[in-house]
């Protein structure tokens with residue numbers, strides 16, 4: 284994998300430090316809400332994290348270990364239309380959302396994605412979650428690209444702003460590969476040149 288990497292944009296330690304700092308902010312913000320009250324059994328006042336599969340898995344796994352709060356995880360999927368895939372030219376066409384909870388009444392919800400690019404995914408998911416009437420709804424992304432479309436979507440917690448380049452690693456893939464790479468990197472042009480038109 285090493286010989287396929289062009290640039291390391293964000294190192295392991297930079298990621299670890301920033302994820303911990305963002306987690307502290309999330310805890311501080313939630314502490315003014317009722318999330319720390321003892322459970323009364325129906326989820327009211329509790330925290331529900333809604334990570335968007337698959338790219339957010341490593342971010343979420345690291346983030347939640349810095350959140351000493353009673354919580355549930357409700358992973359959701361945003362299915363791309365058949366025949367599309369993660370390419371360097373960006374987002375597949377967004378299809379149907381799966382595994383959304385029926386009701387979020389009374390819950391504090393934090394929706395989490397890997398990267399904000401066109402912002403379409405987050406907009407769609409936030410709209411769908413809001414229609415389920417959570418007590419509060421916040422959003423977090425690991426990365427936000429330097430694009431007007433991304434800046435137009437308000438996100439509560441952004442770990443890193445990055446240039447408008449195709450990146451992989453720390454959960455992000457290229458055609459299903461590189462998710463296990465521990466840094467955020469760009470790939471050498473010859474690795475991705477099949478997509479450049």
Ligand code: 5GP
Nearest residue numbers: 374399400401402403404448449450455456
């Ligand atoms: P958006 O809906 O904001 O355009 O797209 C978000 C989704 O597109 C991300 O969850 C991710 O799956 C994919 N994506 C956008 N930019 C990149 C990128 O630079 N690298 C990778 N690996 N995926 C990306």
Ligand code: MG
Nearest residue numbers: 336337338397
């Ligand atoms: Mg994604």
